[in-house]
Amino acid sequence: MNKISKLAIANRGEVAVRIIHACRDMGITSVLLHSDADEKTMAYRMADETVRIGSSPVNESYLSIENNIAAAKSVGADAVHPGFGFLSENADFAQACADHRLIFVGPSPASIRLFGDKISAKILVEQLKISTVPGYQGADQELNLLIRKCDEIGYPVIIKASGGGGGRGLKVARNKSEAAGAIESAQREGQNAFGSSNVFIERYLDKAKHIEIQIFGDAKGQIFHLSERDCSVQRRHQKVIEEGPASMISQPMRKKLAEAAVKIASAAKYKGAGTVEFLVQGDEYFFIEMNTRLQVEHPVTELILGIDLVKAQILTAQDLPLSWQQDELNARGHSIECRLYAEDSYLGGIPSVGVLGNCHWQAGPGRRFEVGFDMGNEVTSFYDSMIAKIVVWDENRTRCIQKMKNALKETVIFGLKTNIPYLLAILDHEEFVDGNMTTQFIGKHFSEALPRPELPINEAEVRSLIANAKNSSHVSSAFSSMGSSAVSPWKNQNWRGN
């Protein structure tokens, strides 16, 4: 008799849908723990059961340990899957699950704590004689000392909230005049988002690729390495496009990274899915952090290896074995993932909030759509604006890029602006096509808004076709108005997120 017959999902959007799929495929009852804003979303309608965990603000719902635990217990769930973000890397939550006899689908509280503190993670990795980025990680947090350390390390530097992760709580200072502001900003974000203003400083490597290794610790204690992903295409430290394998990195380097990742996970006796992130610059590689959760870009790995990571997580959480053999896990072909955000590509990527209209996801060979929202669902400012992911697989990188461009062009999303034009521009860029992009890629080439294209078809004809169609009886999608303001408050802003 398996230990999990009912699994509560402490998350939302496309990852909640993803976990529901795994539950269904395994005959497990799924329970969605959701906030008010997420009623009537796709995950809500797909889940076998739903429990409200609070009002829309994250602190009152998705970040509330008590509400999630109480909700899971109230329906007799055996286990909780935390998804990514939210409480997935909160050791207190993992511990609270254990205390309440709920199986936490993820690593132990000790592993989460060890790698969640980015400084303790660095110290462990250094003890294993694996390179980390040179810098300062001392306990003395006095502002003038921190500024002096920035000077000593040499600009540019990156200041990181030690409780941070996932690209948040990071500020770059390019010269001494930026140091104080960057430190204070990182401290603020660290305090607000992670409950600690403690920061550490690293030299900022500005010619590096972000290469991460997917690892997995099974119930028997074997650590698998599951190929790598290149996530260098980032905007303000948030990943936009991910791909795998890292075909631009040499085979010997990839082997070294995999070995280092396995060494780190083994030292921690790690259980479950994890990702070890490195910066690779020339012949050198440096550990930056380990993420103790399923990652957004996990489908890339699933497609190049033909595996299901979420099912593997659920099996491992029940101490059941996996069917994997390390020597059979060889990446085949190439996969690219694009994150779709509700934002206006022609206004520099400012968020587009509102109600989703009609969507059309064009299925086809080697195309996977990770969608969390339907027509009528609202994208709000309570949560991030990622609405879906498109992931494609093809036999090599060139074909993969072409397939992704087609998939993006064939995708129709009405009601909200999206970053699809932005993604297409990136996929067309010479540096991306050559595969040599570093983490500086977007900052260097895409800091200005894209030029808005003119409508290539006759506008008057469009209007008359629509007017005629509206007058005839078979028009679909009567859709009640969402009301848009005539002049966007964004237009009068020299808007830049920092």
Added chain:
Amino acid sequence: MNQSEIQFDGGKKNFYWQVIGETIWLHFAGETYTLPLSVSSRGKSKNKASEAAGSGRVSSPMPGKILKVACQIGDKIKKSDVVIVMEAMKMEYALKADIDGVLRKLHVSSGDQVQMGQNLAEIE
């Protein structure tokens, strides 16, 4: 999903469309466009002049919280100076001046919750 056929480049092509409130959304040849439903409201959004010139007004682009007010009333401000730092959708945004001038009015302080499009400060 509505589809219609239109003449293009010597042949006929499909486009997807949907009317939502006062906006026509359409998708043609891999690109999505919007048009105002009624032609008379077109003037404002196509007015390039109103996009190029600044207004001196600093408004919140979306709901969020004011983290820091970087200037005081009476300060000389240059275009692109950071006036206010706010937090929205889990990230910090630096709101900048769109003209040179002097900060005349400040309507918020650190910690305030603001709506989308709220008037935060005025530079003249």
